[in-house]
Amino acid sequence: xxxxxxxxxxxxxxxxxxxxxxxxxxxxxxxxxxxxxxxxxxxxxxxxxxxxxxxxxxxxxxxxxxxxxxxxxxxxxxxxxxxxxxxxxxxxxxxxxxxxxxxxxxxxxxxxxxxxxxxxxxxxxxxxxxxxxxxxxxxxxxxxxxxxxxxxxxxxxxxxxxxxxxxxxxxxxxxxxxxxxxxxxxxxxxxxxxxxxxxxxxxxxxxxxxxxxxxxxxxxxxxxxxxxxxxxxxxxxxxxxxxxxxxxxxxxxxxxxxxxxxxxxxxxxxxxxxxxxxxxxxxxxxxxxxxxxxx
Amino acid sequence: xxxxxxxxxxxxxxxxxxxxxxxxxxxxxxxxxxxxxxxxxxxxxxxxxxxxxxxxxxxxxxxxxxxxxxxxxxxxxxxxxxxxxxxxxxxxxxxxxxxxxxxxxxxxxxxxxxxxxxxxxxxxxxxxxxxxxxxxxxxxxxxxxxxxxxxxxxxxxxxxxxxxxxxxxxxxxxxxxxxxxxxxxxxxxxxxxxxxxxxxxxxxxxxxxxxxxxxxxxxxxxxxxxxxxxxxxxxxxxxxxxxxxxxxxxxxxxxxxxxxxxxxxxxxxxxxxxxxxxxxxxxxxxxxxxxxxxxxxxxxxxxxxxxxxxxxxxxxxxxxxxxxxxxxxxxxxxxxxxxxxxxxxxxxxxxxxxxxxxxxxxxxxxxxxxxxxxxxxxxxxxxxxxx
Numbered sequence: 001x002x003x004x005x006x007x008x009x010x011x012x013x014x015x016x017x018x019x020x021x022x023x024x025x026x027x028x029x030x031x032x033x034x035x036x037x038x039x040x041x042x043x044x045x046x047x048x049x050x051x052x053x054x055x056x057x058x059x060x061x062x063x064x065x066x067x068x069x070x071x072x073x074x075x076x077x078x079x080x081x082x083x084x085x086x087x088x089x090x091x092x093x094x095x096x097x098x099x100x101x102x103x104x105x106x107x108x109x110x111x112x113x114x115x116x117x118x119x120x121x122x123x124x125x126x127x128x129x130x131x132x133x134x135x136x137x138x139x140x141x142x143x144x145x146x147x148x149x150x151x152x153x154x155x156x157x158x159x160x161x162x163x164x165x166x167x168x169x170x171x172x173x174x175x176x177x178x179x180x181x182x183x184x185x186x187x188x189x190x191x192x193x194x195x196x197x198x199x200x201x202x203x204x205x206x207x208x209x210x211x212x213x214x215x216x217x218x219x220x221x222x223x224x225x226x227x228x229x230x231x232x233x234x235x236x237x238x239x240x241x242x243x244x245x246x247x248x249x250x251x252x253x254x255x256x257x258x259x260x261x262x263x264x265x266x267x268x269x270x271x272x273x274x275x276x277x278x279x280x281x282x283x284x285x286x287x288x289x290x291x292x293x294x295x
Numbered sequence: 296x297x298x299x300x301x302x303x304x305x306x307x308x309x310x311x312x313x314x315x316x317x318x319x320x321x322x323x324x325x326x327x328x329x330x331x332x333x334x335x336x337x338x339x340x341x342x343x344x345x346x347x348x349x350x351x352x353x354x355x356x357x358x359x360x361x362x363x364x365x366x367x368x369x370x371x372x373x374x375x376x377x378x379x380x381x382x383x384x385x386x387x388x389x390x391x392x393x394x395x396x397x398x399x400x401x402x403x404x405x406x407x408x409x410x411x412x413x414x415x416x417x418x419x420x421x422x423x424x425x426x427x428x429x430x431x432x433x434x435x436x437x438x439x440x441x442x443x444x445x446x447x448x449x450x451x452x453x454x455x456x457x458x459x460x461x462x463x464x465x466x467x468x469x470x471x472x473x474x475x476x477x478x479x480x481x482x483x484x485x486x487x488x489x490x491x492x493x494x495x496x497x498x499x500x501x502x503x504x505x506x507x508x509x510x511x512x513x514x515x516x517x518x519x520x521x522x523x524x525x526x527x528x529x530x531x532x533x534x535x536x537x538x539x540x541x542x543x544x545x546x547x548x549x550x551x552x553x554x555x556x557x558x559x560x561x562x563x564x565x566x567x568x569x570x571x572x573x574x575x576x577x578x579x580x581x582x583x584x585x586x587x588x589x590x591x592x593x594x595x596x597x598x599x600x601x602x603x604x605x606x607x608x609x610x611x612x613x614x615x616x617x618x619x620x621x622x623x624x625x626x627x628x629x630x631x632x633x634x635x636x637x638x639x640x641x642x643x644x645x646x647x648x649x650x651x652x653x654x655x656x657x658x659x660x661x662x663x664x665x666x667x668x669x670x671x672x673x674x675x676x677x678x679x680x681x682x
Contacts, residue, residue: 067501068451070477071484093453096460115504119397119518122427140509140517141399148400167510168500168583171472171681174598178589182682199587199598201544202537207587210598215500217510282513288541289510 001251002163003029003063003088004242006211007038007190010045016242017049021056023248024255027237028053029088031063031080033115034169034214036073037188043079050084059085066090066115067169067213081105086133090115098130109133114160115169119145121152134158136239139165142286143226143233150234157234161223162250162271163241164209164216165280165289174210183213194244198277206277207290220275223284225264225295227257246274264295329649330614331621332641333391333490337369337628342379344631345388348638352389354422355379356627360402361409362393363446364627365520373412380416389419393627395444397425397503397517407431414439420466423447424503429462442466445492446503446517452480455487466490468623470502471605474681475613482618491614493607494637494665495625497675499583499600507582512541528580538579545585547595606665606674608640608657611648633668640664 001020004013020028030050032038041049050060062084064077068091081087081097086109089095097105114136118124124135134156137146150157173183175190178197196209198218206218223230223238230238238258240251253270256262272279282291331351336342345353356362358370371379380390392413398406406428413421420440423429424447432441445468449455458464466488469478482489498505508522509515516522523540531537538546579585583599605625607614614622624637640661648655666674 066504067448067472068454069473070451070480074451074453091451091454092447092449092457093451093455096453096457099460117397117425117503117517119399119425120403120427121400122403122430123425126426126430138397138517140506140515145399165506165510166504167507168505168599170500170599171474171678172499172599178592178594178596178598184681193591197589197591199589201587202535202547202595203544204588205543206590207543210589215507215599283509286513288513289506290543 001025001028001247002160002239002241003031003033005033005164005214005216006194006196006244007032007035007188008194008244009191010040012194012244013041014049016244016247017053019248020242021052021058023251025058025240025251027059027061029061029063029239030084031088033063033066033090033113035173035190035212036065036068036076037186038190038212039076039080040188043083046080047083054085061086061088061109061111063088063113064090064094066113067171068093069171078104082108085109086111088113088136092116095130112136112155114138114166118149121149124149124153124155128153128155134237136160139167139221140283140289143229143284144286146235147233156236158237158239159223159230159235159284160221161230161238161240161254163221163239163243164218165221165283166214167208167217167289168215170213170215173213174215175212178210209277217280217289218277219280219290219292220271220277221283221289222268222271222275222279222281222292224254224257224267224271226281226284227254227264229295243274250274268294328615328618328620330611330619330645332638332645333621333623334634334638335495335624335627335629336379336634337364337366337626338371338631339375339379340631341627341629341634342390343382344635345638346383346386348635349642350388350638351621352391352419353379353383354391354393354623354627356393357409357412359405359409360398360519361396361406363395363444363516363520364393365396366524366628369628373416376412376416380418384417391420391422391442392416392418393422393444394428395422395424395446396520397446398428399518402518403427410436410439422468429458429464433462437463440466442468442490444468445470448472448501448503450501452484455481455485459485459487466620468492471498471678472501473679475610475617475679478619478679479617488620489618490621490623491607491619492605492625493610493614493622494641495605495629497600497603497605497678499678505583511543511582523580523582525580538585540580540582540585545582545587546579547586602672603675603677604665604669604672605676605678606662606669607676607679608644608661608665610676610679611644611657612652612655615648615652636664636668 082104088111090113112135176186196211199208209216283289333352334345334350394409422442424444527541536548
């Protein structure tokens with residue numbers, strides 16, 4: 001399970017992870033990737049959530065910001081990277097802590113996040129010197145490139161299986177901009193939009209979702225019909241993006257399909273109902289990301 | 296913990312220099328150096344124009360998917376690159392070869408060949424993003440300087456330190472995601488040489504992490520070096536004029552908007568002759584500069600970036616005080632005339648600043664000159680002001 005993509009506030013996040021304690025997921029990523037202001041928990045509060053998940057036999061990884069632009073944000077990362085079982089690095093600077101055996105990350109596992117842009121097996125192999133346990137594939141990478149990486153390296157390979165995908169990230173907060181306020185003075189107005197703001201084209205097609213400084217696809221990326229193919233090409237884990245609605249149901253459907261208890265065609269029909277703006281998976285098939293290609 | 300980590304970051308840079316540490320990592324009076332001009336060249340004519348106009352360095356790319364301006368009709372082959380590099384070196388101008396794609400399966404060899412060719416040609420540096428290409432370059436050409444491409448997105452001290460320690464990179468092209476204050480934080484603590492985009496098209500998203508073009512067209516900025524290529528642009532005239540990229544609507548222009556400029560209006564409606572793909576639309580074809588309905592606020596506006604171009608002439612004093620090594624003029628896809636005029640504008644402005652720093656003011660005709668080149672776009676510096 002990936003980190004919560006939107007700004008939910010403390011109470012929503014706490015109750016969400018309480019629910020996830022009972023869900024059939026192996027690994028939970030926690031933290032905010034897109035905005036340093038969303039680091040709203042103290043270390044103790046975050047540790048409490050992590051402990052709850054660990055007691056429920058989940059491995060918990062702290063996801064770092066993808067775009068870090070100053071020392072204050074680096075210090076924010078340093079405060080949390082040691083709290084879980086490992087760290088999902090979304091910017092290269094995090095690797096310094098592991099190379100230098102910084103006590104902050106002693107005995108922690110290192111996972112290379114999707115924002116590191118690992119597009120080929122030689123780049124993936126390079127990361128092996130840092131003992132990277134798992135590499136999350138870039139959003140736009142195709143099945144053949146994933147296969148090429150997976151067959152060449154020993155690290156585990158994870159792909160995004162369900163959720164609204166990151167199509168861009170900026171220093172500018174698009175949520176604040178849409179309300180005519182600056183990012184500096186945002187007062188975390190994103191808390192009022194726990195599912196973001198949907199943008200539609202002039203011909204009324206839902207295209208993007210504004211999520212603070214991030215632009216997400218409005219369509220939900222879905223690889224449920226390709227579970228067997230994912231296994232064949234060497235993918236070892238599938239990432240589900242959290243949502244305020246239906247997350248546990250989505251997890252269950254993926255789990256059943258992975259176990260072979262449910263057919264992919266049947267599963268996608270159910271999942272389609274959970275996708276408010278339609279499904280997509282084009283990137284995985286080497287096509288424009290917004291397209292959906294049935295298996 | 297906060298204070299300690301801050302101190303450590305500075306100590307690391309001073310006490311443990313990389314064995315590959317080059318010029319730019321030592322102590323020095325960075326504030327007094329004159330900013331250099333790094334100019335784009337999409338072909339030999341542009342390169343010669345850049346050299347003749349007074350650029351300090353020219354950056355080029357090969358005709359392959361090795362770089363992020365992989366457009367038909369531009370870039371260099373081995374022979375033209377050789378002639379260009381010889382010409383530039385004869386005039387004591389440096390040439391940097393851009394090899395900043397993120398190659399996917401089967402494409403890595405294209406980038407590695409570009410690195411080898413750049414080395415054979417005597418390029419002064421290569422501009423790189425991908426970890427595999429960085430590793431190959433450092434292992435096989437240990438004396439070939441590497442500039443970290445903006446696509447790699449090294450936006451903070453720890454990331455800069457990573458690339459320095461791993462690959463001996465001592466020159467960083469900073470993302471357009473940093474405020475002036477943050478740029479100063481980097482230059483003050485690292486002594487890294489940094490280059491900054493100062494003029495030209497403006498990417499509002501974090502470089503290397505924008506997949507808008509890829510999402511709509513299937514052609515990726517990172518791997519194919521293209522962003523909403525003009526071939527995907529189409530127009531549909533209903534009540535208003537609707538601009539589409541690969542069939543997805545990204546803007547709507549009312550008759551009233553078109554009437555603002557009779558010249559633009561005339562060009563719009565000349566689409567049957569193929570003339571509609573003019574600069575007005577070309578400058579608005581990127582999805583980040585599209586106009587959409589926000590279903591929450593009910594506004595129809597530019598949610599990401601209104602159509603502007605980057606013009607940081609006014610920031611020359613701040614850039615100089617920040618210790619920027621060079622400004623980068625965007626536009627390898629642009630004409631010889633654009634390259635020459637842009638350099639002349641920047642050279643004049645930088646000379647004016649050098650001769651009178653305290654009384655510096657941008658001559659208005661320089662702004663006008665840039666405005667003319669980016670007709671129909673407003674100038675902007677907001678990305679460096681955090682707005």
